[in-house]
Amino acid sequence: xxxxxxxxxxxxxTKRDRLKLFVKxxxxxxxxxxxxxxxxxxxxxxxxxxYRCFYIFLISIVYWVSDIMHPSITSMIPIGFYSLMHMxxxxxVTQAYIKNELLDCLGIMIVGVAIEYSQVHKxxxxxxxxxxxxxxxxxxxxxxxxxxxxxxxVTDILACGLMLPLTKAILMELEKMGxxxxxxxxxKTKQKxxxxxxxxPRPTDFTVFYFLGxxxxxxxxGMATIIGSHVNQIMKSYFExxxxxxxxIEFPHFMLLNLPGILIQEALLYxxxxxxxxxxxxxxxxxxxEIGMSEEEAAYIKTLLDIQYQQLGKIxxxxxxxxxxxVLTGILQVSMIAxxxxxxxxxxxxxxxxxxxxxxxGIILLFAIPTKLDFLEFFKKRDSNSEPLPQHQTKAxxxxxxxxxxxxWSILFTIGGSCxxxxxxxxxxxxxxxxxxxxxxxxxYPPMFVxxxxxxxxxxxxxxxxxxxVYCLMPSIAKLGVMCNINPHCLMxxxxxxxxxxxxxxxxxxxxxxxxxxxxxxxxKMMYAGIGPTVTAIFVIxxxxxxxxxxxxxxxxxxxxxxxxxxxxxxxxNIQ
Numbered sequence: 310x311x312x313x314x315x316x317x318x319x320x321x322x323t324k325r326d327r328l329k330l331f332v333k334x335x336x337x338x339x340x341x342x343x344x345x346x347x348x349x350x351x352x353x354x355x356x357x358x359x360y361r362c363f364y365i366f367l368i369s370i371v372y373w374v375s376d377i378m379h380p381s382i383t384s385m386i387p388i389g390f391y392s393l394m395h396m397x398x399x400x401x402v403t404q405a406y407i408k409n410e411l412l413d414c415l416g417i418m419i420v421g422v423a424i425e426y427s428q429v430h431k432x433x434x435x436x437x438x439x440x441x442x443x444x445x446x447x448x449x450x451x452x453x454x455x456x457x458x459x460x461x462x463v464t465d466i467l468a469c470g471l472m473l474p475l476t477k478a479i480l481m482e483l484e485k486m487g488x489x490x491x492x493x494x495x496x497k498t499k500q501k502x503x504x505x506x507x508x509x510p511r512p513t514d515f516t517v518f519y520f521l522g523x524x525x526x527x528x529x530x531g532m533a534t535i536i537g538s539h540v541n542q543i544m545k546s547y548f549e550x551x552x553x554x555x556x557x558i559e560f561p562h563f564m565l566l567n568l569p570g571i572l573i574q575e576a577l578l579y580x581x582x583x584x585x586x587x588x589x590x591x592x593x594x595x596x597x598x599e600i601g602m603s604e605e606e607a608a609y610i611k612t613l614l615d616i617q618y619q620q621l622g623k624i625x626x627x628x629x630x631x632x633x634x635x636v637l638t639g640i641l642q643v644s645m646i647a648x649x650x651x652x653x654x655x656x657x658x659x660x661x662x663x664x665x666x667x668x669x670x671g672i673i674l675l676f677a678i679p680t681k682l683d684f685l686e687f688f689k690k691r692d693s694n695s696e697p698l699p700q701h702q703t704k705a706x707x708x709x710x711x712x713x714x715x716x717x718w719s720i721l722f723t724i725g726g727s728c729x730x731x732x733x734x735x736x737x738x739x740x741x742x743x744x745x746x747x748x749x750x751x752x753x754y755p756p757m758f759v760x761x762x763x764x765x766x767x768x769x770x771x772x773x774x775x776x777x778x779v780y781c782l783m784p785s786i787a788k789l790g791v792m793c794n795i796n797p798h799c800l801m802x803x804x805x806x807x808x809x810x811x812x813x814x815x816x817x818x819x820x821x822x823x824x825x826x827x828x829x830x831x832x833x834k835m836m837y838a839g840i841g842p843t844v845t846a847i848f849v850i851x852x853x854x855x856x857x858x859x860x861x862x863x864x865x866x867x868x869x870x871x872x873x874x875x876x877x878x879x880x881x882x883n884i885q
Contacts, residue, residue, distance in 0.1 A: 369386050372386065379719065381722035382722075413464060419668075424631055442607065453579055468530065493511045534564050547801070552787070630678050641666075676706070731769075747785075782808075798862065810846045812843050
């Protein structure tokens with residue numbers, strides 16, 4: 310007869326251990342519930358809706374940083390609460406979801422699906438590996454600096470979107486040859502987030518290294534030229550609208566100002582990413598020894614690549630069409646931006662940034678053009694030796710089934726929510742409170758005040774889409790320049806460049822959101838990887854605006870005559 314288990318055989322768990330286990334298992338729920346309670350005093354500062362909106366903004370920040378819910382779900386919190394609490398005087402929801410950066414992001418993602426479907430990216434990847442080898446240091450240099458250069462002449466969103474399929478194809482080829490693994494094995498992956506499904510394996514550090522480098526490089530290259538980023542275009546329009554007597558911000562001057570800085574920033578980014586992920590300058594580290602390759606291994610891999618490229622055969626009509634549409638999209642985008650800045654009179658801020666149309670036109674062409682020319686067989690003369698006529702209609706270069714499966718639709722919610730949240734702050738007059746905060750530093754030495762503005766804008770732009778941050782903050786920055794007797798050109802340029810470089814959160818830029826969704830990069834990885842680029846960006850931007858800018862605009866740190874002719878009433882009327 311079996312005896313009943315005695316109390317001494319039972320596992321005794323103390324209250325402290327039970328509490329630790331509870332917190333370990335349910336910390337996300339604890340953060341979800343306690344955050345609104347802890348931050349609620351902020352909602353009762355002031356009599357208007359400014360701090361109530363800021364309260365919801367802070368809740369969203371905590372949820373985004375702690376990764377307790379999927380980012381697309383977190384992005385719905387501001388929309389729901391602002392509408393529920395009747396804080397919005399304008400209907401911003403529809404405006405947020407038809408933003409040009411959102412349409413650009415959607416358009417280039419669709420073009421990326423067409424690139425992967427045509428396999429043209431695979432041909433390019435094999436050719437690159439044959440030419441430059443499989444060294445991570447060489448490949449990362451090529452991809453990072455190539456992305457930076459491309460984003461100087463098309464928008465950063467387009468540059469990043471075009472590089473994603475190519476980078477993925479290169480990594481897949483490296484994985485086939487056993488050099489890297491793109492994703493961790495399912496049995497090695499511990500699901501620490503409730504929204505990470507098994508079909509979304511966690512990327513390895515190799516994958517995170519390359520794709521974050523692409524996202525960061527596209528942002529860095531985009532700050533070099535007017536056409537490279539939406540934030541630059543918004544700043545130019547704002548400056549010429551508010552200060553019509555001020556100097557015109559021309560393409561050559563803007564590029565001359567920023568080109569040295571982006572080259573320094575990109576070089577520092579390359580060194581940081583390779584040091585952080587690839588063990589550069591740490592020859593005896595585990596990762597450095599892992600990626601090392603002997604001459605025999607390199608020769609063997611080159612032979613495999615040669616064989617693989619021969620197996621691809623001649624370039625296909627499908628690949629030619631997709632490549633031509635991509636080139637056409639880039640040319641149309643550059644031409645459209647240049648034409649708008651050449652002919653616009655800047656009477657309204659809504660006449661500038663119409664860059665989504667080229668991508669949409671390219672998508673229509675891809676849905677209409679077939680992958681093969683089989684239909685021509687119906688119009689040729691036929692004899693007994695002719696091949697049978699096609700029995701089915703030729704597929705198009707794109708179809709809805711592909712988009713439905715391949716597009717990461719959650720990106721649209723993330724970008725739309727991050728646009729909405731900052732426009733709500735502007736509508737509630739929270740930007741006025743930001744002005745009051747920055748005025749506390751107005752008595753500082755002007756270069757130091759510029760540094761404060763850079764850091765302040767850099768922090769804000771991590772948690773909201775950077776074009777929206779620039780759109781909402783530029784009037785306040787212009788006012789600060791007039792009130793503090795500092796050249797508004799200097800302050801606006803500093804704020805713009807700092808907003809152009811978000812490195813920590815997917816909400817900071819559409820490029821970050823695209824990359825994170827494309828290979829399932831977790832927010833924590835991006836937050837840690839962005840530390841180095843953020844520190845270097847702050848000092849590079851400060852040097853660019855305070856020191857290097859004097860070579861282009863000698864009065865950049867002085868309040869010029871054209872700024873004295875603008876009153877606060879004039880600024881407010883122009884912005885309206």
